[in-house]
Amino acid sequence: IYKGNYRALERILEKSHKGDIVAIFRYLSHHEKIKTFQILMDVDIEKASDVLYDLDEDLQLEILRSLPLKEAVRILLTFSTGEIAKIIDKLPDELQKHLLEKLEEEEREELEKYISYGESSVASLISEDFISVFEERTVEEVLSIIKTAPEDIEIVYIYVTDKKERLVGVTSIKEILTAPGSVQIKDIMESDVISIKSNATKEEAIDIFRRYDLFILPVVDEEDVLIGVIYIDDILDAITEKTTEDIFKMAGAQEEELFYTNQIIKIAKLRLPWLLVSVFGEIITAFIISIFDFTIKEFLPIIFFLPLLAAISGNISSQSAIIISRGLVTGKIMESFKDFLYYLYREVKVAIVLAFIISGIVGVIATLWLSHHIMGMVISLAIFINMVLAAFSGGLLPYILLRMNRDPLLATGPIVLTVNDIFGILIYLGTATFFLQYLKL
Amino acid sequence: IYKGNYRALERILEKSHKGDIVAIFRYLSHHEKIKTFQILMDVDIEKASDVLYDLDEDLQLEILRSLPLKEAVRILLTFSTGEIAKIIDKLPDELQKHLLEKLEEEEREELEKYISYGESSVASLISEDFISVFEERTVEEVLSIIKTAPEDIEIVYIYVTDKKERLVGVTSIKEILTAPGSVQIKDIMESDVISIKSNATKEEAIDIFRRYDLFILPVVDEEDVLIGVIYIDDILDAITEKTTEDIFKMAGAQEEELFYTNQIIKIAKLRLPWLLVSVFGEIITAFIISIFDFTIKEFLPIIFFLPLLAAISGNISSQSAIIISRGLVTGKIMESFKDFLYYLYREVKVAIVLAFIISGIVGVIATLWLSHHIMGMVISLAIFINMVLAAFSGGLLPYILLRMNRDPLLATGPIVLTVNDIFGILIYLGTATFFLQYLKL
Numbered sequence: 058i059y060k061g062n063y064r065a066l067e068r069i070l071e072k073s074h075k076g077d078i079v080a081i082f083r084y085l086s087h088h089e090k091i092k093t094f095q096i097l098m099d100v101d102i103e104k105a106s107d108v109l110y111d112l113d114e115d116l117q118l119e120i121l122r123s124l125p126l127k128e129a130v131r132i133l134l135t136f137s138t139g140e141i142a143k144i145i146d147k148l149p150d151e152l153q154k155h156l157l158e159k160l161e162e163e164e165r166e167e168l169e170k171y172i173s174y175g176e177s178s179v180a181s182l183i184s185e186d187f188i189s190v191f192e193e194r195t196v197e198e199v200l201s202i203i204k205t206a207p208e209d210i211e212i213v214y215i216y217v218t219d220k221k222e223r224l225v226g227v228t229s230i231k232e233i234l235t236a237p238g239s240v241q242i243k244d245i246m247e248s249d250v251i252s253i254k255s256n257a258t259k260e261e262a263i264d265i266f267r268r269y270d271l272f273i274l275p276v277v278d279e280e281d282v283l284i285g286v287i288y289i290d291d292i293l294d295a296i297t298e299k300t301t302e303d304i305f306k307m308a309g310a311q312e313e314e315l316f317y318t319n320q321i322i323k324i325a326k327l328r329l330p331w332l333l334v335s336v337f338g339e340i341i342t343a344f345i346i347s348i349f350d351f352t353i354k355e356f357l358p359i360i361f362f363l364p365l366l367a368a369i370s371g372n373i374s375s376q377s378a379i380i381i382s383r384g385l386v387t388g389k390i391m392e393s394f395k396d397f398l399y400y401l402y403r404e405v406k407v408a409i410v411l412a413f414i415i416s417g418i419v420g421v422i423a424t425l426w427l428s429h430h431i432m433g434m435v436i437s438l439a440i441f442i443n444m445v446l447a448a449f450s451g452g453l454l455p456y457i458l459l460r461m462n463r464d465p466l467l468a469t470g471p472i473v474l475t476v477n478d479i480f481g482i483l484i485y486l487g488t489a490t491f492f493l494q495y496l497k498l
Numbered sequence: 499i500y501k502g503n504y505r506a507l508e509r510i511l512e513k514s515h516k517g518d519i520v521a522i523f524r525y526l527s528h529h530e531k532i533k534t535f536q537i538l539m540d541v542d543i544e545k546a547s548d549v550l551y552d553l554d555e556d557l558q559l560e561i562l563r564s565l566p567l568k569e570a571v572r573i574l575l576t577f578s579t580g581e582i583a584k585i586i587d588k589l590p591d592e593l594q595k596h597l598l599e600k601l602e603e604e605e606r607e608e609l610e611k612y613i614s615y616g617e618s619s620v621a622s623l624i625s626e627d628f629i630s631v632f633e634e635r636t637v638e639e640v641l642s643i644i645k646t647a648p649e650d651i652e653i654v655y656i657y658v659t660d661k662k663e664r665l666v667g668v669t670s671i672k673e674i675l676t677a678p679g680s681v682q683i684k685d686i687m688e689s690d691v692i693s694i695k696s697n698a699t700k701e702e703a704i705d706i707f708r709r710y711d712l713f714i715l716p717v718v719d720e721e722d723v724l725i726g727v728i729y730i731d732d733i734l735d736a737i738t739e740k741t742t743e744d745i746f747k748m749a750g751a752q753e754e755e756l757f758y759t760n761q762i763i764k765i766a767k768l769r770l771p772w773l774l775v776s777v778f779g780e781i782i783t784a785f786i787i788s789i790f791d792f793t794i795k796e797f798l799p800i801i802f803f804l805p806l807l808a809a810i811s812g813n814i815s816s817q818s819a820i821i822i823s824r825g826l827v828t829g830k831i832m833e834s835f836k837d838f839l840y841y842l843y844r845e846v847k848v849a850i851v852l853a854f855i856i857s858g859i860v861g862v863i864a865t866l867w868l869s870h871h872i873m874g875m876v877i878s879l880a881i882f883i884n885m886v887l888a889a890f891s892g893g894l895l896p897y898i899l900l901r902m903n904r905d906p907l908l909a910t911g912p913i914v915l916t917v918n919d920i921f922g923i924l925i926y927l928g929t930a931t932f933f934l935q936y937l938k939l
Contacts, residue, residue, distance in 0.1 A: 074692075076709035083829065111711075113830065204676050211713070212672050213654050230671045231653050235645050251515075267738070268517035270552075270731040272652070272713050289730050290711040293737070297708070300741045301824055304907075321844070325851040328817060335813050336856055339806030340863060346802045353801075357794065360801050361787045364808055364919050365780030372776055372912055376769060383742055389554060391524060403762070410766040415777055422781060466745075471813055478805050 063096060070097050075104050079111045090116070091123045098132060106135035111294075118147055130155050137285070138164055139180035142171035171255075179262045180255065182295060183276050183285035189216040190242055192225055197238035203230065213272050216283055217246045223281040226250055252277050255284060259295045266292050303466055331471050338475030342482050349486040352494055358427050359489050362419065362436055363482065369415060370443045370481045371474050374451030377404045378473065382455035382465035401452045408448030416441035432493070439488040443481050450477065504537060511538050516545055520552045531557070532564045539573060547576035552735075559588055571596050578726070579605055580621035583612035612696075620703045621696065623736060624717050624726035630657040631683055633666055638679035644671065654713050657724055658687045664722040667691055693718050696725060700736045707733050744907055772912050779916030783923050790927040793935055799868050800930050803860065803877055804923065810856060811884045811922045812915050815892030818845045819914065823896035823906035842893045849889030857882035873934070880929040884922050891918065 070078065070093070078097070082090060098105040109117055109132060121129050121144075129148075133141060133156055145153055145168070157165060171180035188206055190199050203212060215233065217226035226246030236245045252275045253262055265274060266289055274287045346353070346360075353360055381400060384390030390400050420437025424430045454473060455465030467473075511519065511534070519538070523531060539546040550558055550573060562570050562585075574582060574597055586594055586609070598606060612621035629647055631640050644653060656674065658667035667687030677686045693716045694703055706715060707730055715728045787794070787801075794801055822841060825831035831841050861878025865871045895914060896906035908914075 074710060076711065080709060083832065115830075200675070203672060206672070211654065212670075213652065213713070229653075230675075231644060231647070234641070234671075266731070267734055268521060269515060270517065270729075272654070272730065288711075289713065289734070290707070293708055293730070293734070296734070296737055296741075297828065300737075300744070301828060303741075304745065304824055305820060321847045321851055324844075324848045325855075328848070328852060329855065332810060332813060332852060332856055333859075335809050336806065336859060339803075339809050340860075342805040343802035346805075347799065350798055353798065354795075357791055358788065360794075360804075361784035362780075363801070363804055364783040364787075364923060365777065367805055367808055368776050368780050368912075368916060368919060369773060372773060373769075379746060383745055387738065387742060388521075388524065389556075403765075406762045407765045407769070410762055411769060411773060414766075414770065415773055418774075418777060419781075471809075475809060478809060482805060 066093065067096055067100050070104075071100050075107045075111065078104075078108050082108075082112060082116060087119070087123070090120060094120050095124070095128065098128065102132070102135060105132060110136065110140060114144065114147075117144060121152065122149060126152060126155055130159055134159060137183055137185050138167045139171050139183040139285075142168055142174075143176070143181035145172070174256050177258045177260070178255075179253065179257050179259055179276065179287060182259065182262065182287045182291045183255065184288055184291070185285050186210045187216060187273070187275070187286040188212060189218050189222075189224075189283055192217050192219055192241070192243035192246070194242050195238065196233055196236045196240050196242065196245070199233055199242055200238075203233075211273075211288075215242075216250075216275055216286075217242050218283055221280075222283060224250060224252055224275055224277050224283040227275070250275065252283075253287070254279070259299070262287055263292055263296060263299070303464075306464065306466055306470065335471050335475050338472075338479060341479050345479065345483050345486065349490055352486065352490040356432060356489070356493055358423070358429070358432060359436065359486070359493075362423065362440070363485070365419065366440060366443060366481055366485050367478050369440065370447035371477055373408055373411065373444050374447035374473070374477050377408070377448045377451035378455055379466075380404065381452045382458075385455060385459055385465050397456050401449070401456070404448050404452040405445060408445050412441045412444035415444065435489050435492045438492075439485045442488060443484055446484065447477055447481065450480075507534065508537055508541050511545075512541050516548045516552065519545075519549050523549070523553060523557060528560065528564070531561060535561050536565070536569065539569065543573070543576060546573060551577065551581065555585065555588075558585060562593065563590060567593060567596055571600055575600060578624055578626050579608045580612050580624040580726075583609050583615075584617070584622035586613070615697050618699045618701070619696075620694065620698050620700055620717065620728060623700065623703065623728045623732045624696065625729055625732070626726050627651045628657060628714070628716070628727040629653060630659050630663075630665075630724055633658045633660055633682070633684035633687070635683050636679065637674050637677045637681050637683065637686070640674055640683055641679075644674070652714075652729075656683075657691075657716055657727075658683050659724055662721075663724060665691060665693055665716055665718050665724040668716070691716065693724075694728070695720070700740070703728055704733055704737055704740070744905075747905065747907060747911065776912050776916050779913075779920060782920050786920065786924050786927065790931055793927065793931040797873060797930070797934055799864070799870070799873060800877065800927070800934075803864065803881070804926070806860065807881060807884060807922055807926050808919050810881065811888035812918055814849055814852065814885050815888035815914070815918050818849070818889045818892035819896055820907075821845065822893045823899075826896060826900055826906050838897050842890070842897070845889050845893040846886060849886050853882045853885035856885065876930050876933045879933075880926045883929060884925055887925065888918055888922065891921075 082093075085093060094105065094109070097108065109120065112120070121133070124132070129152055133152075141156070145156070148156070160168065171178070174180050186207075188202065188210060190202060194202075199215060203215070206212060212230060214227050214229055216224060217228060219225050226243065226248045227250040228242060228246040232245055251265065251269050251271065253265060255276050255278050262274065265271070272289050274289075275283055276285045276287060278284050346363075381390065381397075381404065384400060385397075390396055416437040419440055420433050423436045424433030427433060451473070458467055459465045523534075526534060535546065535550070538549065550561065553561070562574070565573070570593055574593075582597070586597070589597070601609065612619070615621050627648075629643065629651060631643060635643075640656060644656070647653065653671060655668050655670055657665060658669060660666045667684065667689040668691040669683060669687045673686055692706065692710050692712065694706060696717050696719050703715065706712070713730050715730075716724055717726045717728060719725050787804075822831065822838075822845065825841060826838075831837055857878040860881055861874050864877045865874030868874060892914070899908055900906045
């Protein structure tokens, strides 16, 4: 649109809120992205840094890879060490090398520490935009520190440290405004300050924000030295990422797929393992069905209802699994065995009611259709047993996963559905064979 | 634990952070909850109000229903009108009546307006804890307003209004501190203030917070009059609710289930519709199978692979559906038809690679097992066609749902899996019949 008219673009970028700039970036062509970003860097390097930080990782990498080396290093140096740690591995080798050269010894050590914490650590969320003051400063001195603070720091709390730079308290601008000027900060500060260790996980940080209704959470190292803060708006983004991950996990897919936009084979490789689990599991169901072929040959209509059986018991099992696992994750269901049993028992009771209705309906339809009331009753009974057991196993598994320190939501994934199919079909055909062949009803 | 020793409990409640009090509430027995809450009300009504606000809705209602009528009304009057609107319908009739009597005419009107906005509106998130000043006030006057503001208001921004109480600007404490005392607020304020209308949805509020990295968002009515603010920590809770809702939707379950803890029949009623959809859909599959019974009688092993077929194509279809719908929701995939087509085409290409591998494996196993290479090839071909079509339909549906203004995530629910089963089985048995019966290969 703005072919050539860079002056106008400069003015627009200067005036626009970074959130709006981030939002339009995805709509630009590759060339436009790079050009726009370079102009933004010239106009306002701080804003360019914020925009890059807020972009999705695939766009971040696209821009960093295409910028001239020097420019890429310049913008990366505006990032916090934690944020650099998050993306450095994905940058081209040469850019990595140049960036590392520009970092100071101390920063490099910190960087290595953060990389060792891994993707799930809070490191990438840590911001260095905060104000901390020595505890013996007076209110008046702190007021002048606040007045001269860099413009882009949102001041809500002022952190207080002792002479070893350990976090010892927190206070707010309002308290400072109302206190007499000569009082030392340590006499008005709140010393009961909530903080988080730098090697904590994002999950832990999210929980603390939820529990204590904070805007900003101070981060300390092993010696309680204040090293940064986490802003709640970055937590918001972390939650969105986590949600996407959870939803993908439920289907045995992985989010990274969206990054490898054009690498079909790479995506196929990511997905194949889950499908293979299904394939080999369902080959077992094929063998089970083949074992019962004498029953099937004699009473063919039995297998008409196989897909119905698989669908209904899969459905009721995932409902139980989701209700129990989400209850456990959000804390509505306590981790105590007693509380869990109460909900599991409830799931089974609900399943009995539902199984009674569904198996009744299917039984009536089957009887009328096949004009064979014994086969109708047997199909109905087999569905009933299956549904109740499916609800039981669907509800039990999230708890077992949680006790094994795995994500309970995995219980809704493909493995469980496959295991469900295997047992469901075994029980269904077993029940049918027992009544139709052995009891000769 | 603290049987009888209420004095000690009082002291603990006084000192504890409200987040911690909220966290222990679920572990108390019914009697303990009510008693603890009453003590908390006596010790610190403000904290009691915050605690009640942060509790999950089931616990809120449990407490409100069991408190003496007068006490329940007293604590509810500490709530904002939006929050009352959210729960008033679920309160006992008598409590509703008493509460309405205590409200002023104006508040009652506001309440009715909020109730009419419905559950998805931001109304319940609106807080009345904010500071606004008339635009002609001087910096000095504003400073003294800040100093005398109620203790529990977190002051980050100060909102500026004109003489009709319309929102015209915003400023921060820091700006006020650095400005000369005699300047009018309108000369230092930022007049480009981001706000939201009171009839907006929670979804819209969440988007604004994500986009603009705010801590607090002012809420205005139709005439731009400032009526409240939304705090980001309440948005955090709203996002959690939304996530739970999404995850439940994927399994055809509903979150409210967790509230009706002991009402088995009520829960069964909530879940029955989805199961019935599956039942009737799968009865169609039963008819389809019965139509092909001549093929099945002749080539029984064909049906050994029915569960495998249903599982694999269900799996690949939900993967496509989740990737496309999540991509659309998070904006990684644009809503433009062209961009969507690109990703759909990609899904189909991935499916072709996967289908090639999976159908190859199944084909080899079937041929070796059944010693009938034509049947093996036919099974393999039918699985191949099915997988590719499943990926195509799984990827297409979220886009159609989005265009119909429905949640694209519904595409992973039970209805789609059922429809998938119907077409999958039809195609599978159709292909097998065509090759085995008509072509007599």
